Amino acid sequence: MTITQSANIDAHLIPILEQVNDPEIPVLTVLDLGVIRQAVEENGIIKIKLTPTYSGCPAMDVIGDDLKAAFKKTGKEVEIELVLSPAWSTDWISEAGLHKMEEYGIARPLSETADKDVLLGNKKLVKCTNCGSTNTHLVSQFGSTACKALFKCDDCQEPFDYFKCLK
Amino acid sequence: MKHTHLYNYILGIADNSLILAQRLGELCGHGPTLETDIAGTNISLDLIGQARNYYQYAAKIKGEGKTEDGIAFLRLERDYKNVLLVEQPNEHFGYVMGRQYLFDVFHLLFMNQLLNSTDETLAAIAKKGIKEVSYHKRFSGDWVKRLGDGTQESNQKMQEAIDELWVYTDELFDQTEADKAMISEGIGIDTSKFKEVYYTEVSALLKEATLEVPERKYFIKGGKKGTHSEHMGYILAEMQYMQRTYPNMEW
Numbered sequence: 084m085t086i087t088q089s090a091n092i093d094a095h096l097i098p099i100l101e102q103v104n105d106p107e108i109p110v111l112t113v114l115d116l117g118v119i120r121q122a123v124e125e126n127g128i129i130k131i132k133l134t135p136t137y138s139g140c141p142a143m144d145v146i147g148d149d150l151k152a153a154f155k156k157t158g159k160e161v162e163i164e165l166v167l168s169p170a171w172s173t174d175w176i177s178e179a180g181l182h183k184m185e186e187y188g189i190a191r192p193l194s195e196t197a198d199k200d201v202l203l204g205n206k207k208l209v210k211c212t213n214c215g216s217t218n219t220h221l222v223s224q225f226g227s228t229a230c231k232a233l234f235k236c237d238d239c240q241e242p243f244d245y246f247k248c249l250k
Numbered sequence: 251m252k253h254t255h256l257y258n259y260i261l262g263i264a265d266n267s268l269i270l271a272q273r274l275g276e277l278c279g280h281g282p283t284l285e286t287d288i289a290g291t292n293i294s295l296d297l298i299g300q301a302r303n304y305y306q307y308a309a310k311i312k313g314e315g316k317t318e319d320g321i322a323f324l325r326l327e328r329d330y331k332n333v334l335l336v337e338q339p340n341e342h343f344g345y346v347m348g349r350q351y352l353f354d355v356f357h358l359l360f361m362n363q364l365l366n367s368t369d370e371t372l373a374a375i376a377k378k379g380i381k382e383v384s385y386h387k388r389f390s391g392d393w394v395k396r397l398g399d400g401t402q403e404s405n406q407k408m409q410e411a412i413d414e415l416w417v418y419t420d421e422l423f424d425q426t427e428a429d430k431a432m433i434s435e436g437i438g439i440d441t442s443k444f445k446e447v448y449y450t451e452v453s454a455l456l457k458e459a460t461l462e463v464p465e466r467k468y469f470i471k472g473g474k475k476g477t478h479s480e481h482m483g484y485i486l487a488e489m490q491y492m493q494r495t496y497p498n499m500e501w
Binding site for chain 1: 285288289292293295296297298299300302303370371373374375377378379381382385388389
């Protein structure tokens with residue numbers, strides 16, 4: 084799993100971390116999202132390093148509380164540290180996470196170049212999550228949360244969210 | 251002494267973001283359309299997030315039991331170091347976009363340099379926020395163009411807004427004692443190096459928007475040194491209300 088390779092996460096903690104979801108995209112676990120950069124147990128205390136998706140992401144405080152609550156059930160204490168560097172990237176979302184996101188109705192982030200072509204050059208590259216057409220257009224660079232842009236499909240007319248590429 | 255300068259330097263950056271975010275926050279639920287309303291609050295949220303990162307760092311440097319909330323909410327007017335530009339009121343949507351654009355161009359140039367700061371935390375905050383700020387500039391720049399090159403009325407309103415706001419642009423490049431000290435340490439950004447770039451970029455967009463570039467005659471400054479416009483007191487009265495009324499309250 085790519086997430087556990089790039090981040091330092093103790094294998095025995097994974098089942099508990101998998102129970103904590105992103106409050107704004109509830110189909111994703113914090114592991115899918117790639118915001119856990121470290122989760123290790125030291126002298127009975129779980130030390131977690133968390134990184135925000137966007138600077139002002141309000142989900143971070145909630146995720147921190149949810150992590151504490153999840154580990155409290157197992158009788159473990161948690162220390163959470165917020166880290167900014169290296170900055171979170173959409174590359175850290177797991178393949179399974181991207182798949183779940185699409186099923187949920189949010190188009191997955193394109194590559195950095197394609198993302199720029201779409202957001203700056205109005206190219207039609209984002210796939211509609213409803214009918215699969217790429218005949219879509221950007222309605223607003225800012226969507227329902229900081230990480231998403233608002234799109235509309237010109238074939239089936241469905242409005243949908245696009246997860247902006249961040250690198 | 252170095253710590254005092256660093257602390258003041260960080261507040262200088264953070265206060266711009268906080269006060270502009272507060273101004274944008276006032277528009278939550280009052281945007282002209284749903285998309286512009288959401289965009290405004292999104293930008294506000296990004297700026298608050300960046301401000302929080304700076305304040306957390308400032309609190310750590312200061313010690314003495316300082317917290318990010320304490321720094322953000324419990325200072326007096328004269329202790330805020332934001333530029334006058336960001337405290338200007340939300341006259342109308344064109345004015346808001348003009349204010350935003352004039353700040354965003356500066357902000358992005360500034361963040362680009364802050365990436366190279368010898369202070370690792372400041373560089374990390376810039377790295378985190380730079381893409382956000384590039385989205386802000388694209389949004390505000392698009393609206394300045396659209397309104398400038400729109401109807402006769404939107405053009406006139408946009409022109410008036412730019413003319414009024416222009417007098418506050420020079421202060422962006424003003425250097426306080428803390429700025430100078432931090433520049434010499436390699437921590438701070440020498441904004442004078444991109445002043446011309448700033449005016450060239452802004453002027454190019456204004457021309458594209460069929461707007462006239464105001465002639466630089468005189469400029470108003472003072473915010474960075476704590477001498478604010480009368481608007482500032484009203485902003486703080488609203489922003490600080492909860493902490494003043496219920497000291498140390500938390501969500």
